[in-house]
Amino acid sequence: MLLGLAVVELWCEKDAEGFYHINIKSIPTDSFLIDCFSQDKNALDASRFHKKQHIALCEVKSIIPDKEIYLTQDDIADQRAFIIETWAKEYDEQTRTLSWNRYLWNPNGGIYKTEIMPFKDNLHPFVISKYQIDEQNNFYGIFRDIKPLQDYINFAENKMANMLGTQKALFEIDAVDDIDEFVENIAKDNAIVAVRSGSLSEKKIEFIQHHADLQALSMKSEQKRNMARVLSGLNDEALAQATNRQSGVAIAQRRDAGLLGLQYFIQSSDAMDRLIYQRVLSFMQHYFNKKQVFAIAEKRRAVRYFSINDSAENTLKIGSFDLVYNTQLKMQGREERFAHWSEILKTIANIRPDIVSELLPLMLKDTDSQIVEDIEEVLENANTTQNENASAQNKMLEQETQMQLAKLQAQIEKLQSESQKLQAQSSIINQMSKQASLEAQEPQDKDAQKMKFYKNNISKVDLR
Template sequence: MENTDKLINWLKESSYHFHKTKAFAKKVRDYKNGDQLDESIKNILANRGQPEQYENNIAKHNNAIIGFKNERAVEIHVLGRQQQDKTSANMLNALLRATFQHSSYEEQSEAMDDELTIEGIAVAELRVTGSKSYDKWGREHKNVETYHIPSSEIFLDPFSKAKDYNKDARYIHRCFWADVEDLQGIGFDEKKLEKLSTYNYLSHSVADDLYTDEVNRKRILLCYTWYREKIGNEDTYKWVFWSENTILAQGKSPYNFKGFPYVVEFLNRDFSGEIKYWGLYRDVMPLQDHINYAKLRLQNMLGSNKTLINRGSLIDEDIESFNEEWSLDNAVVMVEDINGIKDVKQNIQIQQILNIIIDGRNQINELLNANKEIMGTANNRMSAVAQEQRVQTSLVGLSHFIKKADRLQKKVAKRMIDLFCQYYDSERVINIVDEDYANEYITMNQTRLNQNGGYELELAEDGTLTPSEDNKIKVGEYDLIFEIREKSKTSQTERLKQNIELLKILERTNPALVSQVVPFILKDSEAPSARKIQQIIESQKQNPQESLRMEEVRLEMLHKQSQTNLNNAKAKALGDRINLDLKKAWSSNKVALENVKAKQQKNMTDSIRRIM
């Protein structure tokens, strides 16, 4: 591109069509941040001496929704369509897991989810960066990173109609303020940078930057544009950095995929309307204003009095002095006629305003389909299953947002895989979790050895010799299936308890069914050993004769054990009988001996009596 005329016209075109959309998105963001009152209302409150007051339902609901989304962590799982795709799919799963679990990606993902709910759009940019570490062949290990781009910096093609913005969009702009010193470190021409000024040449589209002194710090408005250009029958994608009328750098897309290195997802979209995209709270805004105005009026009514006074009831008809003294908390006021003064109560109006506020809150909850369980404010005693059912009921209204957020992550994963295949050409060790949830380490792009122990080489397209490699990522257009899995399930513990109780009942009522029910319970378990037990059960089913023989051996051992137990019981009973007989004989002998002694004593006593 020779000059920036076309780029500026594109940006003006986008700004014209999306001006109201961006203004509305900024208003919703301001409401979420607490700036909900107009300047006129603020001035009235300041003149009254009344403090500003608002009820931030948007922040309350949005924090709960984002918090629930973060707790409902999901992972992208890649499946191979064919058997030969299994190795590549396992490596891709390991790379995706390592990338998604990185703390920097989690921060970027939370920011994208927040913008998806508030502004109704989320934009992610994927970049390939070097790690400054190399393999034994001198190839640098590269990383794929995801960055959240604020929607206020993005200008889109208003005539794009495809669900996927990359399919038919002509361009995408990113405009932001940057320090000249930072741009010099990137590698831009310093002479071109010196000619640029801090003037906002896009004031109709981009907000002004903080006023800075060019002597101490020079900041310029930089635009980074990707655009699609038709060359023959093929689409060519190009990029350009520009500012004012100066093109700083430009070139063709270095990526193998067709499209922009951006992923754009809309929550709600209607490019034919004035508001072309919006978040969750477009219909909440009027209700929020209604609640705020009602609360301000209520606060004013609680701090004011209405009094009816007959003429002649006040001393010297001094109403101002009476009002000042009457409004005090501890007041003693002298009047001419107390019967001519009537204090008008506003209880009915206050109750009506309270009903308006409560009704507004209920309408907001119904619009967002939010209950206390998903808001985290429920304090009732329910089982885990009942609580999860309540949460799932509330998720009906949020299913659209959940699906859009998952779709955004899925698009990011697809674009990441494209970059993995292109740039991950170095030899590196990655950790793979196999089907049994065991850790396995595999070397990606592992150099192949020949029979002599040396490295095998092959002729590359450019005529150079390169090492032959195994475990390379090769993905075709239809080789992979993407699915989204939840990392954890809230009712897992509750279901496990129910399954255990079911097994206990079957053991007492019908033990034969236990062996048939156990495989289903194992499928529902997330324990790492569950899959191993399933394999043992399956192997027994595949070898029925061996299983029958093992069962016969087990029954024979049980029979012998029972016979041994029976013999032991009989021996014990016989021993107990002998002991009992011995005790009886000893008792009989002792009784007979005592009888003999008693008889002798009696005979002796009788003899003594005869003598005397």
């Protein structure tokens, strides 16, 4: 694309199991011809394309079997042939529609193979993008406007180098004895030349320097360099050549301003990518016709599966969507974003230090770091190790707790047995004390009965 033209070829290949695979490869622009009447930057209005290949005979036989091939190189080491692949949009009399047909041929060998509408979507396999088109319908790249300036800069540099290595000398004829000898010796780097007396003091010999011309050429060359930067849309910050001392914000703004000069190139690349994946989706819709199961892996949600071609209704169909994607340049450099994240992490570390490790992968993703997956793996391994250590410690604590509970249970049982023993002893003592009290009360009861008997007897005698 930088040189003016980019060509990509998409092809469907069938494997041994019957599954189709979509291959994408870049085609050299010097071996590809586009319809001369095409004026679209993506060659959407072209009606023919030609691709020239210089390949080995064994590869030709795999494409064109049972045909006599005209060889351009036939020796013991290798056999090669030129094959021209032509795609032409032609009118089909039977279907009364336009179809893209494929022809393999050679000017000396004739047409080897003809394929009528090789693809089911009736399209050619090429995606083309041109950077710019001039008034003569010729494509050109980003360096075309800079080339005259670069030629002048190269000419000025060569001229200054020649002027530094050359010098002019003017002398009067009577200033030297032998003119030829003087001219031959004065041109040497290390020269000792004799002249007549008084020639130097009377300034009969004069050497002309090119300092003024060198300064003028240097200034003009620098002007052309600055003009080339303006035309290319780049500045010193974008080219990483800035030596001035500025703040980080000013440097980022100047670098982004330089990258905006490539906006047209980025838009052309986006348009080409969009055409490529439109063609990929078209191939998928027509050639992915076997039953398959696909997995959609989402880190934060789940892993989902879906199948296609398991019924007549469950086939791939490309619909329409309301989503529109636009490519925008990042208005903040990587260093500025990293510094911004550093300040955020410092602030959060004082408030919630427990979530700093979870924010680290987000910071690396935002700063376009290449080690995000490695950092996530290290953090995951560290969390796994920490969880394993915590579980081991929990098991040890549980064992210690169980041992303490067992000791306490044994002590409780011991105390219970001692209390039961004391209760038994106390009950025995109570029984003995009760028995002793009963035994002490029996004599008193006998004496009381005797006294009662005597009283009764005395009362009876008195009555008589």
